[in-house]
Amino acid sequence: MRSLWLDTAPPIPSDALQEKSAFDSVVVGAGLTGLTTALLLARAGHRVAVLEARTTGAVTTGNTTAKLSLLQGTSMSTILQHHDAELARAYVTGNREGQSWLLRFCDEHGIAYETRDAVDYATTDTGARRLVAEHEACTTAGLATELGNAATLPFPVRKTLRLKDQAQFHPLEVLAGLAAEFRRHGGVLVEGVRVRGVVKSDSPDVELATSAGPVTASNVVLATGIPILDRGGYFAVLQPMRSYCVALTVEDDVPEDMYLSTDSPTRSLRTALVDGTNYLIVGGNGHKVGHSSNTRAKVDDLTRWAQEYFPTARRAYAWSAQDYTPAASVPYVGKVPAGGGHIYAATGYNKWGMTNAVAASLALAGEILGGNMPWADTLYRTKVSPADALQTAQANAVVGMELVTGWLSGLAKSGTSTPGEGEGRVIREGARPIGICTVDGVQHRVFAVCPHLKGILSWNDAERSWDCPLHGSRFTADGTLLEGPSTSDLATTRR
Incomplete structure (x- = not known):
């Protein structure tokens, strides 16, 4: 599957990496966080390189719905369940700063975007009560939301929550603009170079081990x-x-606002005009990575739902994205613990990366350059804590138990039959779990254990990938790393 954004992306050139390169700052990852942070540092006079293992925007940014909204489902209610009102207001301030910065950048560089209202909607009484609670939380945090019960949707709703004057855009057009401006300030953007780790050194600088050789930097940002x-x-x-x-061509009237359901299963809607064609983008059906045995059905279900309410809808694109839900309900941004003071990270945007990415970039660049942002000091004071780790470990323990139980009970036994086209499974050969799949008529065999923390992989039939249910590392059919905390490919095996 390939997203509408990646398929219609403007060209973004890649630079060459010189041998034994040294920079003031190296940013790992060429998504919205990476390129925005890199541009801010380059504007301040830093010699900056962005190292991207795949291509610019290939992971989350190129597969988002690209809603630049401060109304983020029921996020504010959740934040206030974990934190005080001061932090909630800091979250809104940071996201508003990120939104304003990006829209100003688009205005200055002629990058198109559309102003739209963001609308949460409920079709059940339970969902309606959630919207009332979210409205109260938004009011506490400083967002001027409006409760109502009218929507331009082809089905009845019980209640809506609206925030006016938000925005939507083509994320790869934004990345192309950021990359061009970054280069104009002397930045180096290198695709196809994977960072594998940090080399221990007595030097105050950080030496990165990469697929293209060592790279040294005074500061490293993990984006x-x-x-x-x-x-x-x-x-x-x-x-x-x-x-x-899914992105669908539709001849019916479609809603212009950006919609998101508060009931399950989630339904996200927005429009997009790309290369003269109008699309309706419908998203949803989320699940924990590696926890669905039939992901292809989730894509088909979105298409079926769209065609139920928009009869002329025809699917043109289908894709998926990966996001990370933080135990603390707000992003983790700042210096990496045990990183020696020179390594920074931003993660845990909880599916709202467009505003959070730029907010994180402003905070990271400010910290590296010695700036002062009171909202960032408040918002990102939340660090990785033992309590959060315990909560997440308990959730992952269920996964681990399912894997072990299934393995020992013989659910994954040796077999000789070849999986059909687009299918894959994990079998047992002796004591080894082996992943076997068939893609484009070619059979692949890999050692089906994630190199990160040894989770047993599962097959994703929608993306035709091997996915780790523990921490989300993903690999192609032949074992090449796609994303996640792992930094190495899967080992291949022969029969």
Whole structure:
């Protein structure tokens, strides 16, 4: 599957990495967080390189719905369940700063976006009560939301929560603009180079081990969704979540506002005009990574739902994205614990990365450059805590028990039959779990254990990938690393 955004992306050139390169700052990951942080540092005179293992925007940013909204489902209610009103207001301030900065950048560089109202909607009484609670939470945090019961949707709703004058855009057009401005300030953007770890050194600088050789920097920013270095312990306080999107051509009247359901299963709607074609984008059906045995059905269900209410809808694109839900309900941003003071990270945007990414970038650049942002000091004071780690570990323990129980009870036995096209499964050969799949007529065999913390992988038939149910690492059919805390590919095996 490939997203509408990635398929229609403007060209973003890649630079060459010189041997034994040294920089003031290296940013790992060329998504919205990475490129915004890199640009801010480059504007301040830093020699900056962005290292991207795949291509610019290939992971979360290129697979988002790209809603630049301060109304974020029922996030504010959840934040206030974990934190005080001061932190909630800081969250809103930071996201508003991020939204304003990005819209101002788009205005200055001729990048198109559309102003839209953001609307949460409920179709049940339970959902309506959640919206009332979210409205109260938003009011406490300083958001001027409006309760109502009218929506331009082709089905009845019980209640709506509206925030006016939010925005939507094409995320790869934004990344292309950021990359061009970053280069104009002397920045280096290198695709196809994977950072594998940090080399221990007596030097105050950080030496990164990469697939292209060593790279040295005074500061390193991990903008990789989930940080690739375990020293911060972030993987222990994040739940990796997978969700799905379809872009459909529609001749029916479609709602112009950006909609999000508060009831389950989640339904997200927005429009997009790309290369002269109008699309309706429908998202939802999220689940923990590696916890669904039939992901393809989740994509088909979104299409079916769209066609039920928009009969002329025809699916043109389908894709999925990965997000990380933080145990603390707010992002973890700042210096990495045990990172020696030179390594920074931003993670845990909880599916609201467009505003949170830029807010994190402003805070990270400010911290590196010696600036002062009171809202950031309040918002990002939440660090990885033992209590959060315990909560996440308890959730993951269920996964681990399911894996062990299934394995020992013989649910994954040796077999000789070849999986059908697009299918995959894990079998047992002696004491080894082996993943076997068939993609484009080619059979692949991999050692089906995640290199990160040894979770047994599951097959994702929608993305045709091997996914780890513990911390969200993902691999192609032939074992090549796609994303997650792992930094190495899967071992292949022969029969």
